[in-house]
Amino acid sequence: MQEYADYIVQIEIDSLWSGRKHIKWDLDRKVNILSGINGEGKSTILNKVVKSLGKSDNISSHGLRGVHLKVFPEDATRIRFDMIRSFDRPLLDTDAINKLDISLATELDWQLYKLQRKYLDYQVNIGNRMIEALQSGSPDAAKKAQEISEPKKKFQDIMDKLFSYTGKKIIRTENEIRFSQIGETLVPYQLSSGEKQILAILLTVLVEDQQNYVLFMDEPEVSLHVDWQKQLIDLILELNPNVQIILTTHSPAVIMNGWMDKVTEVSEITDK
Template sequence: MQKYADYIKRIEIDSLWSGHKHIVWDLDKKVNILSGINGEGKSTILNKVEKGLSPGGEFASHALRGVHLTVSPAEATWIRFDVIKSFDRPLMYAEIANKIEENGVNTDLDWQIYQLQRRYLDYQVNIGNRIISTLQSCAADAAAKAQKISEPKIKFQNLIDELFASTRKTLIRTKNEIRFLQTEEELTPYQLSSGEKQMLAILLTVLIEDNQHYILFMDEPEVSLHIEWQERLIDMILELNPNVQIILTTHSPAVIVNGWTDSVTEVSDITDQVEGKK
């Protein structure tokens, strides 16, 4: 049986950048923010960890591709994780673009949202089945338990409506797929602004992990986000799923302003020159 980790306790990377540096990063179980000047290696560290995991989240007990993870519980050999990429670039893969261009999927963020839509449908089926099963149990508190199952989805919908209120967009709650109403026009998520797509992708990713313990990697998630959204980002993620461990890189002071200063680690503080390593 697969044993999944609740969170990562330590990341070690051997001989980063052609053997010149060694990374040892002790992590908090909730929020971890990596900061540093351009070119210091923030994104490289996250990419190394991501590539050290199999697509399903399995990781070796020994260093794989120079990456060693210490997790809790210690006997776990799998990690649930998601990766948020923030740059809304045109799609580079013609075969993907050709398959889905009729849906308006043109950028990396569009493709992320397209894939999330499929997972969102599965999530809704899952919670729907759980609600039915709970109500059919005829327990005295069945209705209260069923309502609790639906709370994260309702919280997600309310957050999106609140965030998008300034552009008069609201989620259409009667549809299975993500759709918006702006005045009287129905919009797909691919018609949103880059900042709106970015926020939708982040919060939808968090929602469909369905309150499980998992790790959310984010590389400069503040790109395209309004300053007020940056300030609320971490709090909103933890509100949707308090079991998530956040590992992110950022250049923005706004991301940490709401009480997350102590969660910031400088790249230079976790880096040793191999030559000078004890």
């Protein structure tokens, strides 16, 4: 038995909006885009699924009744997932933040703070794997070590390219994410809302370390420049080809780079 599922095959919800609608959505292995008018239930569907999985990633013991997931392989009991929400709202509960003695103002700042911790763990893990590869005595040990570090380098190259219009570059000698701009060092919390948003999305993908997992995104285009919206799906898949993307959007730009056939209307998966 494989403990963790590779991806979700089907989402079925019995009781959307107090049982007035039944949802049955067959999913693509890679990219799934849910579209529809405001109030039709796009975000509700994603939120129901995420809440049903809870913090334990457990497929079989859902936190909400009426949510059923078919996964691959069928006998998997858990699934790795992340949820990206798009609103850079002010933090409501600042007590815990104040205790950490850090200056965070928004929910995106808090997400980025937690991602920094995961990024440090990720670097330790790949560092250990590189050392193991180099000490293996294999003729291609150096090549294997380079391959292990490639996703991190790709992430850094992508961020440099995206931020090149303002002259920002990742400082590659730092353990935490820092940027240089005209001789000044910037932390992520000093970025614009759009820059924070794209950094949070791509950093979330990177620290999953190329594992099979599901990335839920609720209107990720908010705050993003239209050029970044067009690139978003391709950049995510470039960083982790094993991810399954499930997102809601109102933006035509998100699907412009060849993803039109991955769009599903809420009405198409709803039985009234």
